[in-house]
Amino acid sequence: MRFNFFTRNSLPDTVNHEGAAAYTLTPQMELYAAVATAALGEQFYETADTRLQRLRALVAKNDPRFVAQLAVYARERLYLRSVPLVLAVELARVHNGDSLVARLVARVVQRADEITELLACYAQANARTGPKVLGRLSKQLQRGLAEAFNRFDGYQLAKYDREGAVRLRDALFLVHPSAKNEAQQALFDQLVRGELPTPYTWETELSALGQLSYATPKAREAAFRHKWEELIGSGKLGYMALLRNLRNILEAQVSADAIGQVCATLTDRFAVARSKQLPFRFLAAYREVKSLSGGPVAAVLAALEQAIAHSAANLQGFGHDTRVVVACDVSSSMQQPISARSKVLLYDVSLVLGMLLQSRCRNVVTGMFGDTWKRISLPQGPVLRNVEEFYRREGEVGYSTNGYLVLRDLLLRREVVDKVMLFTDVQLWNSSGDGGTLAQEWARYRRKVAPQARLYLFDLAGHGSTPLDVRAEDGVALIAGWSDKVFDVLAALENGGSALTEIEKIEL
Template identity: 40%
Template sequence: MRFNIFSRRAPPLTQNPVTYEGAPAVVLTAEQALRRSVLSCLLWETEFYEGGVTIADRIESLAGEVEVQVLADLAVEARERFKLRHAPLILLVALSRRKAGALTAQTIERVIQRADELSEFLVLYWRGGKRPLAKQVKLGLGRALAKFDAYQLAKYDREGPVRLRDVLFLTHPKPKDEAQAALWKQLAERGLPSPDTWEVALSGGADKKATFERLLAENRLGYLALLRNLRNMDQAGVDPEAVKAAILARRGAERVLPFRYVAAARAAPRFEPWLDQALTETVLESPVPDGRTIVLVDVSGSMDWQLSQRSDLKRIDAAAALASIVPGDVRVFTFSNGVVEVPPRRGMAGVDAVIRSQPHGGTELGKAVAHVNRLPHERLIVVTDEQSSDPVPDPVAARAYMINVASAKNGVGYGRWTHIDGFSESVLRFIAEHEAQV
């Protein structure tokens, strides 16, 4: 986490809300503004238009303006549907400051799904200075701690200002049985056995090839860890058939964001055919919508901003990955200063077609919407950071969706648009669910 982050650009000085590029924006409710800031936010990471601290401070402020049930539901949604880790934690901290009663403990227990999130929550809780833990916070953390076994606790008990044993001492949870009591005694005494992970094995000098092949055979390598280690496995000479089988099995893929496949393919091109197949599996899992869909993808310069400081992936990668898995009869266009149609390819080929379609310059979203409005279609999906430089007309399609993949304060995709925030494939599932109910 980083705190010394500053805004890249100041917002335009005007009495009416506008985007950072100058187009008229929409006045949002506190709930709309909070969802907008949270659901595509990698906490503390600077975006093209705003700094990470600016976004985090806005989240904390807006979290105090919505109903506590709305706040709790959003924390759950951000963690479970949108696969975010740190943004939900800041919502939990905000919830802990409200008079939410048992809802606080229930939400903490549900949202915390990895053992290290216990300590990360406390770091955020004490960000403004140490303070006592509220009763419901203790209950929630204690119940969450009880969800994790010896492997999970050992794997995520990392050095830092707050250790997992600190969580145990602060919450005093009651073990459910003698086995859990013995486990927590090991945690308290720093006596947990080393977990069987690739990091532990390799740091201990184990053979890289043998280690990865054993973990693959035993299904002990998480799917995200698999994708992140493809280059290491290729360089170590791991059996490619074993790697292929693991990629296609997609065990744990439900927690992996679509753009992770793009990163893996760039790091280990040898495995791209299988990564492509795994990515396009998400298309087969989605119901096929009726009628023609036009997908309009933002490839302006702001979309070239990195997703995080340590990542070489960009917002445009997340947007292109989403566009590449839209099912059904699809026409795909990109926009920047111009509007360009690209082949509606699936998977990696679709990602490449979008990114290479035209120079990444201005953000003339209004012109692009006007262009596709003249074409026959039943559904319009726009994937963008919503920072248009020109006014955006209403869509002509009855089913029109603005998918926002950034956290900038103001946006244009409201009114007649169905507005969706986030870059998980959950946004596409939402469209299917939404239309099924209409």
């Protein structure tokens, strides 16, 4: 995890999902990697239930304070919602005696629907079913949820009072929050009676419009065009909603002024920062827009390029003379959705993060590996366009995981570089039968060509093992996650820290 260890010749102590020799991680590192890459959906090598069971076991192995810090880090820095709630529930099972769990719950529950999601998770974790699905609640969970309840106003409670295994009304009866004042007590009473006023949201506005009758199809189109223009002009369409509705907005043929407002919002660096979008969300929007035709499409695509560029604007550690290799894994296991409900693949995440990095480096080699390793020259700057170019060509290298070829190529060329970045699910193996491994090639490359070089494994799946011993290997580090915040970890490593340094800074 750090770069100042003396290299020791440790031996592999496990095998990965492909049966190749691998190294286990410390409990802290394994939990960090599993959490940072958790969509809690089915993956190529691991079911959602398997991941949940592994998270449970790892929570029990780790210091409670670290678990709490990691949960807050996942919610506030990695923009994940479900897995911090899982960590809070699991921590409540194994830790008591102080207010740590209560403080954690109050911190990670940031939307009203997360109250009910946490309670549903609690019921599942404790095998609660039937009419009394919740039963008694941990005192610390109850205290944390009570504090969370007190933060939400009538709009937030009404917006997220949805059907489900647990309703907000059920949660209110279970948690018994003390109202801060008479006005809040009135809101709680309205929630119990089901009388909270319907909140104004873009969804309710469009839904109401869809219920009306129209004389002609053109009249309907005009009504929706006007409504989209109104929503855009009002500023009440949030950044995520805007990003997800770009296709609908363009198909509604809104005015040029409205398109101008859309592009201005998309490219506002402060709006991008506040929105906390994962970088691959921009790729999903880009692909939806690119499938359309018409005058405004080009402007919106350019705006999306500028928006995602803001994600890497403050990337540190790469001077003009820093020599970097960015290698993306395109193996079969990377061609899987990050969750059952997503169209985004692990491969997409790999390419987006890789191209964000490439956009900030002056002296960079980019490429992809599968059966073979292939260098691909791309212009610096257009992140999303470069991702699409990679995506178009991924079949050119096959679908194995011969990551060692990246290093062997550098060795054969006697090419000196400073940093080698592998974006992968870390389940590397050798399909060629020549016996080469990433660990062997890395040792040879550093010994014969570039003793100062550093190898970064960007783990996008969190399966719990690595092809090199990151616990002790000199010049090797593991970074996990799908967010642009992985680059904060990169900066910490450059300053002598570890992948856990940013997590351990979290104050509770």
